Amino acid sequence: EVQVVESGGGLVQPGGSLRLSCAASGFTFSNYWIHWVRQVPGEGLVWVSRINSDGSSIDYADSVKGRFTISRDNAKNTLYLQMNCLRAEDTAMYYCARGGQYSNSPFDYWGQGTLLTVSS
Amino acid sequence: EIVLTQSPGTLSLSPGERATLSCRASQSVSSNYLAWYQQKPGQAPRLLIYGASSRATGIPDRFSGSESGTDFTLTISRLEPEDFAVYYCQQFGGSPYTFGQGTKLEIK
Numbered sequence: 402e403v404q405v406v407e408s409g410g411g412l413v414q415p416g417g418s419l420r421l422s423c424a425a426s427g428f429t430f431s432n433y434w435i436h437w438v439r440q441v442p443g444e445g446l447v448w449v450s451r452i453n454s455d456g457s458s459i460d461y462a463d464s465v466k467g468r469f470t471i472s473r474d475n476a477k478n479t480l481y482l483q484m485n486c487l488r489a490e491d492t493a494m495y496y497c498a499r500g501g502q503y504s505n506s507p508f509d510y511w512g513q514g515t516l517l518t519v520s521s
Numbered sequence: 522e523i524v525l526t527q528s529p530g531t532l533s534l535s536p537g538e539r540a541t542l543s544c545r546a547s548q549s550v551s552s553n554y555l556a557w558y559q560q561k562p563g564q565a566p567r568l569l570i571y572g573a574s575s576r577a578t579g580i581p582d583r584f585s586g587s588e589s590g591t592d593f594t595l596t597i598s599r600l601e602p603e604d605f606a607v608y609y610c611q612q613f614g615g616s617p618y619t620f621g622q623g624t625k626l627e628i629k
Contacts, residue, residue, distance in 0.1 A: 436618065438566075446558075446566060446609055448618040460616040496565055505614050507556040509577060511565035 410515030423497030434500035527621035544610035554614035
């Protein structure tokens with residue numbers, strides 16, 4: 402069974418840092434592009450970042466560029482999102498979503514999310 | 522950036538009725554790269570339709586997708602109680618992978 406499970410969310414002060422993790426199982430993790438998507442409670446979905454299967458190609462939404470870093474450890478079947486210089490507007494549920502084996506694939510499996518709250 | 526505009530914002534219907542949800546793109550989107558997702562309260566989104574009209578694994582055939590130029594449509598032929606949720610369209614042709622703002626399908 403394909404599963405992706407996020408962790409690492411919590412309460413952080415503005416300007417602080419946090420690292421989210423996404424543990425994958427049930428599929429060959431190293432073959433897939435993976436994405437981070439966030440959602441402010443009660444609002445819509447916003448794509449944040451993506452990484453290709455071997456980590457050589459990365460992209461970010463403009464709103465997080467320069468502050469967030471996506472990475473993966475294929476030996477551990479785990480995706481990461483290092484978030485620095487956090488702002489109140491980064492408060493959201495963060496979802497890890499599996500893409501396909503190519504850049505233009507739908508997001509076919511999603512985790513249950515991990516909640517980040519940025520507040521003093 | 523491709524902007525996707527969904528309409529209506531809220532759709533009130535009864536079980537058994539037909540639902541038609543729309544998604545308009547600000548510029549050309551290949552139908553191959555348009556998806557629809559369903560999200561219920563407290564749950565993660567679930568992929569319903571990709572490639573504008575292909576159903577994802579396990580999705581019942583009452584869900585269908587179509588396209589006409591830059592306009593995309595999700596149709597639910599006969600609403601079941603479990604279909605009342607928020608629906609999002611998304612283009613996944615390349616970064617940024619934009620979503621529409623969502624259509625809430627509520628019970629009338």
